[in-house]
Amino acid sequence: MQGAGHRIAITGYGVVATCGIGKQNFWKGLLGPGLSGSHTVEIENWDATPYYAGPKEMRRADRCEQYAIAAAQEALDQSGDLPYDRSRIGTIFGTGIGGLRTLEGQVEVRVAKGKxxxxxxxxxxxMSNAPGAAISMRYGFQGPSETICTACAAATHALGYAARQIAWGRCDAVLSGGAESAATITAVAGFENMTALSTTMVSKPFDATRDGFVFGEGAAVFVLERLDLAVKRGAKIYGEILGAGSNADAHHITAPSPGGVGAIACMKLALEDAGLNADQIKQVNAHGTSTPLNDAAEAHAVEAVFGSNNPPMTSIKGVTGHPLGAAGALEAAAVLLSFEHKLIPPTANTTVIASEMKVDIVTGKARAWTPGPTISNNFGFGGHNGSIIIAPFVN
Amino acid sequence: MDQQLFDRFKKCAIDVLAVDAGKLTLEAKFKEDLGSDSLDLVEFVMALEEEFGISVPESDLDGVDTVGKAFNLVTSKVS
Structure with missing residues (x-):
């Protein structure tokens, strides 16, 4: 990554997902059946009590924040103590919306009982910065604590910006990732009325018959650390962030730019930042929402960037649904797990790839691979594009 | 002291402030003994207003720093 020459290690990560709590349960979920039969998928029987000192603290955290706190705890359990000056540990977090459940609940209170x-x-x-603020306060991290709010690209942007805090030498470690829990009745209606949700209630990215996304939720949190310092303290390194790209379509509030030109430019920025050629990318973890427009534009963009011999591509959204601002975080976790298990998880529910797409979508079952640099894309309403390149750690 | 009234008061405190019933003595200070900050108390007053059907303007809360003083305030409003 461009900067002052520091490499970025990932030394811990935690996941709260609808298909599994904890990173290995999440992985099992990714290999399991895809979603069908509902517009939304939410974490069933969520219990935040293990993560809070008492009921008062727990009640005062929106569910979005609770997921972030739970994932942060798992991530920091893995990384162990970060032996750095607290003012050099940052918290760069992402969310698309923030505490919408709380807002909607309180609007109901106001209407029913008065202001x-x-x-x-x-x-x-x-407030959308609450999850990141909660992590910094709980652990006393006094470095930069900022929240990026770029709809469905938020966590990818957060991870890229967090990595850059280390690359440039501002931080020795940064907690980063994303969280979302926003499928309220009103929000679901909004997405439904804009025809973004699947009317057949199936998430099947890149399928010829895809017709929209399934509204999901979740969180993943990562411990990013200056790589030489992580090596020096003997930390286990799960992967390395090689580069990131961020740009804007400047085209339309919800539709991607025609031909995926914004996505093409974004992936090229990430490659340049990583100092890699396109043929060095061995997997694409797609945004792949299962909407007609996104998947068409993204498939075209991947073909444009990587050529006809493009790397295997998967979208986990057949299983996770679309967790908006948390998408990039769950997907970065899926990439790290694909390194560990030497398998690329399949794009669940997808059976017939749209004929105009000249890309190699992993479907059916997980595909064995030799782990290598992987690009993860996320694109947000507003024309925000984010790409990040993560690789297995090679000393 | 109206024990029935105090039991209802205590239940609000236990629910909202998440404190043990044993700590809810009349002398207990909200900040020092119960660890409650100003937002905790706003929420507690709201719960009391709801429970007892009373209205407690902010000006009534000056100097109300113990469980006993808060209970007296509630009692005066109820009766």
């Missing part, structure tokens, strides 16, 4: 009954905790619970 005097609106909770004094509404504001700190709904």
């Amino acid at each position: 005097e009954r609106v909770s004094p905790f509404l504001v700190p619970m709904m």
Whole structure:
């Protein structure tokens, strides 16, 4: 990654997903059946009590924040103590929306009981920077604590920006990732009425019959660390961030630019940042939402960047649905797990690839591979594009 | 002291402030003994207003720093 020459190691990560809590349960979920039969998928029987000192603290954290705290705990359990000056440990987090459940609940309270009954905790619970703030406060990380809010590209952008804090020498370690829990009745209706959700209630990225996404949720948190310092303290290294790209379509509030030109430029930026040629990328973890427009543009962009002999591509959204701002975080976790297990998880539910797509989508079952540099894409409403390149650690 | 009233008051405190019933003595100070900050108390007052059907303007809360003083305030409003 361009900067002052520091490499970036990932030394821990945690996952809260609808298909599994904890990174290995998440992996098992990714190999399991895809979603069908609902517009939404949410974490069933979520219990935040293991992550909070008491019921008061727990009640005052929106679910979006609770997921972030749970994933951060798993990540830091793996990394172990970070022996750095607290002012050099940052928290760069991403979310698409923030505490929407809290806001919607309090609107109901106001309508039913009057404004005097609106909770004094509404504001700190709904603000989109709450998950990142909660992580920094819990662990006393006093470096930069900033939240990136670029819809479905948020976590990818956060990871890229977090890595750059290390590459440039501002931080020795950064907690990063994304969280989302926003499938309220009103939000679902909004997505439904804009025809973004699958009417057949199946998430099947890149399939010829795809017709929209399934609204998901979850979180993943990563410990990023200056690689030489991580090696020196003997930390286990799960992967290395080689580069990241970020740009804008400047085209339309929801539709991708025709021909995926924004996505093409974004992937090229990430390659340049990583100092890699296109043929050195061995896997594409796609945004692959299962919407007609996104998947067409992304498949075209991948072909444009990588040529006819493009690397295997998968989208985990057949299993996870689309967790908006957390997407890039769950997908970075899937990439790290694909290194560990030497398998690329399949694009669940997808059977017939749209004929115009000249890309190698992994379908059916997981595909064995020799882990190598992987690019993960995420694109957000507003025309925000993010790509990040993660590789197995090679000393 | 109206024990029934105090039991209802205590239940609100236990629910909202998440403190042990044993700590809820009349002398207990919200900040020092119960670890409650100003937002905790706003939420607690809201719960009391709801439970007892009373209205407690902010000006009534000046100097109300113990469980006993808060209970007296509630009692005066109820009766």
